[in-house]
Amino acid sequence: LASRDFHPADSVIRIKDVEIGGQEIVIMGGPCAVESNDQIDEIARLVKASGAQVLRGGAFKPRTGPYSFQGIGIEGLEMMAEAGKKHGLLTITEVMTPEYVDVCAQYADILQVGTRNMQNFDLLRKLGTIQTPVLLKRGFSATYDEFLNAAEYILAGGNPNVMLCERGIRTFETYTRNTLDLAAIPALQTLSHLPVISDPSHGTGRRELVEPMSKASVAAGANGLIVEMHTDPDNSMTGDGVQSLFPDQFAKLMLDLEKLAPLV
């Protein structure tokens, strides 16, 4: 079902008045994690003012260590839904377990499956039973074939609204957090009809590389970008402040991208 052979035309996912996978590029921006009401409200305002259409933010965070901040949970979902509604943005948040799919879908417009859960088959099967759009992140060691098979689990269950997200893979390089596989963008679009979104934030792990790799992703044909932005990245509650753009950098990126391609 994920294959271009099965479905020759590009899949376009419509969420309210936003189309993902069409001629225009969708930009999703926001913090790694929802931290407080004021934080997500202010960031939502800035995301909207910059011209983006989707607010990102994690309420459930998949942390490498069990003692790290794990996200603020349901309260965070409520805060983000509120901020999205107030500022006229769609919202995307990560869901980590099948049990939380329904509650996350109640609050968010798009559900994100993180890199560490790309092959959490019970989660994928559960996401196949609803119609909420899913942004499926590529496992950091997954081949394109494994990635497309993971998408297949969701599609096979009856949910056609799947986006693929290239977020960088593990290589021998340590300067960058991951290696953003730019070739994955056109390769996945050749193999599949599903929209492909690029994540230059996790794909590089370095703020100064986000702008150039955002532009490179758009040049490579990405249908959208998901970018971390924070008003106070040095004090962010996850380690992802180092890869988060400052609001003025995010606004400038949006202006630069508009010159490259039409944005949603």
Ligand code: PEP
């Ligand atoms: C995130 O988007 O904040 C995140 C945890 O992403 P990934 O699953 O790609 O590491």
Ligand code: MN
């Ligand atoms: Mn993050």
